[in-house]
Amino acid sequence: LVLSPPVARRLLERPTLLILDEPTNHLDAVTIQWLESFLKTYPHSILVVSHDRYFLDEIVEKVLFLDSGKLQTYRGNYSQFREQLKEEEEALKKAYMKQQAYIKKEKDLIDNAKETEKAQRFAKSREKRLQQIEIVKRPRRQEQMHFQFPFSSRSGNIVVKAEELAFSYAAEKPLIRSTDFLINYGDKVALVGPNGSGKTTLLRLILGELKPNDGYMRLGASVDLRYFPQTRSFYSETNTVLQEVLDHKHMTLGEARDHLALFLFKDDAVFKQVKDLSGGEKSRLVLAKLALSEGNFFIFDEPTNHLDIDSLETLEEALLDFQGTVLFVSHDRYFVSKLAKKILHLEDGNLTYYPFGYQQYVRERDRERNISSQQNKEIDLHLKTNKMKRERPRKIVKKKEELLKYIGELEEEKEDIEVSFTKGEVAFDWEKLSKMQKRIKSIDDELITLYEAWLELEEGEE
Incomplete structure (x- = not known):
């Protein structure tokens, strides 16, 4: 299964292996965060190809690195993989330099061996040992940019x-x-x-x-x-x-x-x-x-x-x-x-x-959104309950009936949305999937407010 954004393919079918090819391309920040949250709780295996380093840090626990036809496995997220790769490259460079120094030293000793029979036999023994060692390959030099931005002089504060x-x-x-x-x-x-x-x-x-x-x-x-x-x-x-x-x-x-x-x-x-x-x-x-x-x-x-x-x-x-x-x-x-x-x-x-x-x-923005949402719900509840308390008792019964009817409609709408999750066509539409999730959250929030309002009416009737 391959998921190519912006179209999501059967996410809700929850396949045992979900393959994602550059899933964050062309998605806005809100949708990417939603996808990250979804994948963090995904119950099965995920294989993802992505150049989004932050996304990889958030999602993956293992990195498969394909280089020059060779596939290597690294534990951890992207940042941890880069650290491990850097350490490996440094170790390989040191091993290569050490071995090259040893080979040069041995060759010099062989080339400069005395003409005596004993010295020549020892030189041949050195040469034989050199032929048997496992050669450390020269580290492949990865071409990268190398530059700095020139600094003119200090500005004012x-x-x-x-x-x-x-x-x-x-x-x-x-x-x-x-x-x-x-x-x-x-x-x-x-x-x-x-x-x-x-x-x-x-x-x-x-x-x-x-x-x-x-x-x-x-x-x-x-x-x-x-x-x-x-x-x-x-x-x-x-x-x-x-x-x-x-x-x-x-x-x-x-x-x-x-x-x-x-x-x-x-x-x-x-x-x-x-x-x-x-x-x-x-x-x-x-x-x-x-x-x-x-x-x-x-x-x-x-x-x-x-x-x-x-x-x-x-x-x-x-x-x-x-x-x-x-x-x-x-x-x-x-x-x-x-x-x-x-x-x-x-x-x-x-x-x-x-x-x-x-x-x-990011943490501060989440905190602000939560505070704003809670304040809006409290204000809405306060306005609704105050209005209901001012109504005459004979209208309370009618208001309760209206609330129960509206609660029933919302509960039915939520049930219909949850049923539609199981239908295949929904999983082909990222935007629709996200809107449905948001609508369920909105219904849940509204139902909590309505339940509380109904209980207020119940207490007022007593």
Whole structure:
């Protein structure tokens, strides 16, 4: 069984082996969290192929690593697998270097053996031992990007300051309501929120490409800003990779080629035209240009798009090592979790600041949602019971009958939904499946409120 998002195939049939191929592709954060919760309690075996590192950390207990036709098994989640793999690679490198040193030493002794019969016999014995040892293979060198973002100089303590900032496009609802926020020097800040919430618009306000409708935003003293856009832009689509870099900064051909090699553009790859590059290659080329410009405040809009895992990890390390300030938008939760020390959440025009990293942000958001839900239920119950208490006693009986009828209808609707779970067509529709789960939860919450309201009426009648 293969599950290819966005269509879920017979999840509720609960097969003994569920195979998922890139299940988080094209899913929003809410649906991914729902899928994670579902899979954590799945009673049978799951085999998943995914580049979503955070998802793998949440779900898997074992990793099968396929490399050069060889399959190896590692216990633990993705992060634990990477640590084990790193330790193995270091151990293999040390073993290889140690053995090569031993072989060289033995060969030198053999080659320099004296001409005496005893020395020659001993040399032949050494040579025979060398032929019998099991050779440690040379560690395969995995090509990765190697770079750092150049730091210009320290800015002032205030990097970005906004007060009563508000923005909307003409005749549209506000994307950003009156809000204040502050980004200080050295902060690593993630800007998160649903698709279409206005994250890129906020970045454009900081960049000065848009003007606020109200309030103001300003950059602090000595801020030297560099920007990595979501839409990769180039001087010319017909430029070669080499010419694109030379157009960005004056340097010799040798310097340009050496720099591009750090981003895996080597040999004839530097002569590929921009229009022929893959998405990952275009991202690496934009990073190569960005790494030629000194700055102390870097803004990234979805920098992880199209990058492979090795490139992502190199980018993470480069940003963690950067001395200045970083503000970025990303849907890669692993990237956000590793890099961000503070979070700005934009949703429904409201910008909320969280002075901590991603894990604590997730816990805080869950806590806020639970509090809000409980408060809404308490307010609703209070209004209903107060209204019922004010009604004349002769209406209480009628109200009880109406409540019982409505309770019966909700219980019947819930039963119908639960029965439909067993029907095959439901499992083909992610969105419908999620809506049904949410509807059951909504019915349960409403029934609790109605039961309590009915009991209030019962007590009032007494």
